[in-house]
Amino acid sequence: MTRTGQCWMVAFGLTLMTAACGSSATSDSGEQVTPIKRAEIPQNEFTPLELEATVDALVAAINESPLDEAQMVVLLKNLDDFFAPIATGANRAMGELGVIGNVIGPNVTTVDGPSSQELQNQQIAQAVADGAHGIGVSPFDTTNAAAVDDAAANGVPVVTLDSDLPDSKRSLYVGTLNVPAGATAAKTLLAMLPPPPGTVVIHGILGATWPDGYDRTQGALAAIEEAGYKPVVSEAIFGDENEASDIERMRGNLVAASPPAVGILGLFNISYRCVPAADGAAMPGLPIVTFDFDPRTVDLMRQNRIKATHTQRQYYEGYLVPYILYGMKSIGLEATRAILAPLIEEDESKINIGIDVVPAEKIDAYNDFLVSIGSIQ
Template identity: 55%
Template sequence: MTMTGRTWAAAFGLTLMTAACGASDTDEGGEAAPIKRESVPQNDFTPAEIEATIDRLVAEINENSIQPMQLTVLMKSLAGYFAPIATGANRAMGELGAAGRVTGNVLGPTDASAEHMKAMADQTRQIEQVVTDGAEGLAITPFGEGNVDAIDAAVAKGIPVVTLDVDLTTSKRSIYVGINNTSAGTTAGETLLPMLPRPPGTVILHGTEDPTWADGVNRTQAAQGVLVNAGYDVLVQPIDYLHEAEDVEALKAVIEAADPPVVGLIGVFSVSYRCAMAADAAGLSDLPVVAFDFEPQTVGYMRQGRIKATHVQRQYYAGYLGPYIVYGIKTIGLDATREILARQLVDGTRFDLGVDVVPAEKVDDFTAFLDSIGADQ
């Protein structure tokens, strides 16, 4: 395969070259070997409903004779936030490969430092390349709208495409797997609410109002709506991902200038631990802070009691579901696949993974859960 742009690699070196239909994969009647899922330890954070949905999908696939498929998972990155997605995708590809159903691999850049537009262009070329190389199904964590034409071209060739983590509603992708950002933002707002004194008061929301980032705006506005409806003034401080010192200083300035005074802070993206940094810098270390995602800095502040709770996306399950849904579309059809996924589908096309609400006193339990599924972040 010709790689373009940045250096790309198979996730964790687990390139799957399983024979599509070997003698050991079928019985004399031509039926496929059953898919055997790796067991998931039961834990307070195990998503029982999602696990049950996956079991139903696998059971239905197992009822069908083998249909070999070349499937590729394209990742934004193999590291950091995206590492659990790659872990889940590799596990699913391994299970499908062991049953003689899928060949392919999980690919992503080893260097994720490229500027966004260049990274998106590189990924577009990678989509085109894997299609040229014979991919019959594709799961992808896309960069954005610049990927739409390549995805639509793949779909036009009869290749089912499932988007993971970031949706592209303007594309012809079959299904999106990730969080419903409106629901996630609502949940975050509801988590902070009981920690606040009664109104009046100001809540600082570390979010975005960038109209080109629909998912981010939806999450921000949903959290804002919960707090405004409860009677609080909400000031949205736009996030500055790349410049931490400036971001914290801007948050501190807003805290100090707020009228009525600030009674709490909420961040709805991965660097929301900066809310705690800003409150401390303003000399208000008693303000309740609610965060998003499970960055090491967030965990550190949770252990100190400075961040009261965080909301963690289920990246592992996004990666794990991707190959199974793509293969399900091939073997049992899109409508049948959607019917099985219906309990978690929004608008018939978006699989809502939900979020784990992790209070500070449960941080060790949640860490143990992530360890148990190999989804360290």
């Protein structure tokens, strides 16, 4: 069945997707079809040009193939905060593609109900039962691997995003590669430090049960050690109820540092907590570099307390996945992977969207970029 120029709109971000309904063309069978046309976005100094060019190349290849109807779903951990730009990007891409699709979240549970992982497994199984041609999923952990494998066994390709299941039968991963991301963040901070010796406190994760956090921490550790500083990891404690304990742990590591602390590197979206930790240790002048674009982080950057942050291009994580799923259906996995080659690192299954380095003095410019893609958090 050919793709018929239908523009199927999901509820989130409708105004971003109207450009998907363009002029029609005629297929060999005489049916009206709509070539895929991406919405135009003004260029900004933060626009990832290689990533944009790669998507354009994929669209060009897809447009040369029969444009079939497709059905897909993108499953996220939630639709708020960090995941809101991912939902925006996925919805825009599905609108441009004219596919039947949806972005699903959040996974809300009760004490006596199924876990978020169990609900996500049910969502994956339901997508297969509903006839999806592809699934994008941000898995919680390895307990979601069996559901991914079942989908693949039933002929439904799965692309992971944000977090990965490398030992599952997922076809590709889209997101930040965390070892180089951690190293990049470390180098941003290192440029602000006095010469060694000195201790750098890392708000990170040492337990390998969360591979993404662990890998990011390892990348930062290696870069800091190579530069001649002593890294000390203050294990991050997630959850609003644990904020005071997390800050106190970090404060203790700063006070106990030997040689004295010269900087703090936060690797997660909660790393705005580095600032009250430095204040509690009576070290308000320490250079602090963080990750992500939480509003509290932005406020502290405007106060020049956080010198820079690193964002994970969540919008592009969401935006790429529907195009990849459609490409796999239209031109096949190998052809899609060949077009994505400029973004592939580590192995042939990981698509690296990179990270943005945002200095405090570039907050307004970066906000302009986020506005231009409809991705304000």
